[in-house]
Amino acid sequence: MQAKILVADDERHIADGLQMLLADDGYEVDTATDGTAAWEMIQEGGYGVVLADLRMPGVDGLELFARMREAAIPAEVIFITGEASVASAVEAMREGAYDYLEKPLNIARLKALIPKAVEAHQVKQANRSLEERLANLSRFGDLIGQSDEMRRIYATIEAAAPSTASIFIIGESGTGKELVAQAIHDKSPRAKGPFIAINCAAFPREILENELFGHEKGAFTGALNEKPGCFELAHGGTLFLDEVAEMEPDIQVKLLRALEQRSFRRLGGKKEIQVDIRVVSATNKKINKAIDSGELREDLYHRLAVIPLHLPPLRERRGDVRILAESFLRRYAEENGKPIRGFSAEAIEFLHSYRWPGNVRELKNTVERATILTSGEQVTPDDLRFQELIRTEDREVRIRVGTSLEQAERTLTLKTFSFVEGDHQKAASLLGIDEETLRSRLSRFLASDPAPAT
Ligand SMILES: Nc1ncnc2c1ncn2[C@@H]1O[C@H](COP(=O)(O)OP(=O)(O)OP(=O)(O)O)[C@@H](O)[C@H]1O
């Protein structure tokens, strides 16, 4: 389904020019040469995207946008603006306008922007009706949660799943990004096809390139056989690019090209290989920072993030803590053959008040350990609370002589991590290690037995 577009510009030649350009791309386009006419047409409905000149006599672009918002008209608005009024366009974006185009118009940018706006509109529309239907869900695929935030995510997944639009999942470590990626695949028409996940941070440059694109026999010393990469393996299915902000710049360029053309060459290969894939990517980085610092190419980000999906940390959706904890408890009690009935009232209180810097993963590990440790029928706060994980103002760690280095490292790492309230970046910089190392140590330490009190 192609959304209808309205172009409102008082300069007739601009309106007509845009109409022609967009009609060439297969869109149905109407024009209006003043705001009043545009507003009448918009009210009749049916537009997915409105391109509006910011400055028009009578009802100007901003006024048009304000009226649309007031009437809850769902079309995406893109402003056309002269240099002098860019600031008001940016301001309007804060209030929900989709984007703006500066005069003189950059056609390439226009052509890139329109399909994204149309897609955003369609996803939002689908979301609206879904949100109502999903309003009572407490799980979705393997995802558990009944907070408004999670329900919005279920709705987005369901709305986006049928298309091939790329989805970019942004969320702290342990929030469930991989589970969401899998759910997108499972709900899509590609569910019977492969789901191929690759962790982009896990490989050095050359190997990553090889993993992604594969190689021909003899492409390099040691390439005894040809090998398909993830792009080929994911054909007909979904490619999940995990930790995608961690890629070297030149691989980002190659990836961008492969995504734009839906084709690529194996290392040492001459043949262009076409693939039909849906790309889902994820990062736990603050995305604006990664782009500003040049770590992640902006054009690649836009290509990957036709639909950005923010997975909030557990502390911002506390309504999910209990249902998650109870479901993990049921699972681990059964697995371990323990006759546990549930959490004590105090334990529930602790679960709610704790900050969960490690998000759902930490909650899951905590419940698993509590299930193993507890001797009663109910899980108590003592079963849940591990000395080192309690948020602390205490800036000191005391380590007795006779403590092993491993143990000392564990204690210091966990204390530092909880001191900075679970901020991986801060903890890593205080400890003088990189974030990856910190993450792998944390998961190792959190999986092993708690240290004796220090
Ligand atoms: N909503 C949820 N319902 C049930 N289980 C969940 C949910 N979210 C996360 N989990 C579980 O928590 C653990 C961490 O989830 P996942 O690996 O998807 O997180 P992540 O965001 O990819 O983390 P990282 O950034 O560290 O890779 C997994 O065991 C997953 O099954």
Ligand SMILES: [Mg+2]
């Ligand atoms: Mg992950």
